[in-house]
Amino acid sequence: MAYGEKLLEHYENPRNVGSLDKKAKNVGTGIVGAPECGDVMKLQIQVNADGIIEDAKFKTFGCGSAIASSSLATEWLKGKTVDEAMEIKNTAIVEELSLPPIKIHCSVLAEDAIKAAIVDFKEKNGIPVDRETAGAH
């Protein structure tokens, strides 16, 4: 696969690789995908008292596109409110990384991971979750 520069950059220097304490109340964890599919993304957000995502971390088992998509996602999440984060669309990831059509599903998985992390955070904190927007898992 001949990838674009931005994608390669994320692969060589991924942002925010790591883990947050999944037991912490202000941390939301989303794990999406499956080993059989060749794609597993774990994405975590740490939300401060003002509802702003102050930190985000990811770990991904998957191809270059999957790694870059989740790396980019953590970059975009930092500084956003939880509601703003829900608005992140996979199409924006596709555009930013110039993902070829065959790799669009990686960006979809990243969007799913973001939503899963947010849903987890909300459920831990008694915030009502709009299942439809969350794209129920």
Place this chain on the structure above:
Amino acid sequence: MTVKTPIYMDGHATTPVDPRVVEAMLPYFTQVFGNAASRNHSFGWAAEEAVEKSRETIARAIGADPKEIVFTSGATESNNLAIKGVAEMYAEKGNHIITVVTEHKAVLDPCKRLSKQGFDVTYLGVQPNGLINLEELRAAFTDKTILVSIMTANNEIGVIQPMAEIGRMCAERDVLFHTDATQAVGKIPFDVQKLGVHLASFTAHKLYGPKGVGALYVRRRKPRVRVAPMLDGGGHERGMRSGTLNVASIVGFAKAVEIAVTEMPEETKRLQAMRDHLRKRLTTEIDHVHENGTPESKLPQSLNVSFEFVEGESLLMGIADVAVSSGSACTSASLEPSYVLKSLGIGDELAHSSLRFGIGRFNTMEEVDYIADKLVGVVARLREMSPLFEMHNEGVDLKTVQWSHH
């Protein structure tokens, strides 16, 4: 380290043409350019002579008679001709074909087509080590079986099947034995008499010859095997394969075969030493590495390994100046993980995590070390990024996890 990149180590996909082969071919483009079927002038006679000399060289290399070699455009065509040609010719004798799930698509797809046309195809499974179970084969024969098609050496994992035993079983039952010998000819000794093979497909570009030319061995004695042609028009190759012969490539094919056979003993030693060294470095310097396919019956230059917890395409990106391939779905045109690896029962995750190395004539030990060095680093880096590795370290049994599919 005096390693020139990019390094090519994908010898099962194709090989570079040996410079000696190129040299042998050159006169046949501009000087001896006649059509080998032009019977009436010296241009044709010269071309025909070159073809027949080549035919003899190739036949001798596999223990066959020159009349038993049919030139084709490659192993895919040879496989199609063998399987469909036998099915058509022997349809009145029976309609049952036995093959194996790990065959190349050039065997599986013709079989699929034949089953749509009313043939009955049995696909034998393989054991976790990649070998067929001979008892299963024995039990699969029926009185309608007309053909067994089993590849000599597998293109993904390099495993070599028990050919002589299969040949014996087929002879006992009067069933034709075809083998896709593409990965075997030129790499290991291959003799159609010793193995009891009736039809064999192989191609030039896997043994340092040009792409676009291959052959089908079709036995003429004890028994006389007949195949219905797939290409009509002119009756070339004793009616079995019409079409003007690719003379230059046939000459190249023969030269490549001649070199392969002459240099095989020394080359095998050299390639095996490199493969063994690569295997040793990877299995001792990296944890959770699994070799796919039994090492006991494997091509000397092949190595297929899975690196647990990391995915194949991301591995390939990490060693971007090394050309190898992977069983990962992300690297396949069909987005399916390797069906060969799946049939070993290793699980999809390990299939996605695999790399295939095919060491070749022009590789060096320095290149092997370079690749091993790089892989140690890349695997470590990717495992740092891997949620599966993290879960494993936390003591989670990945097989028990409920994954959310998307």
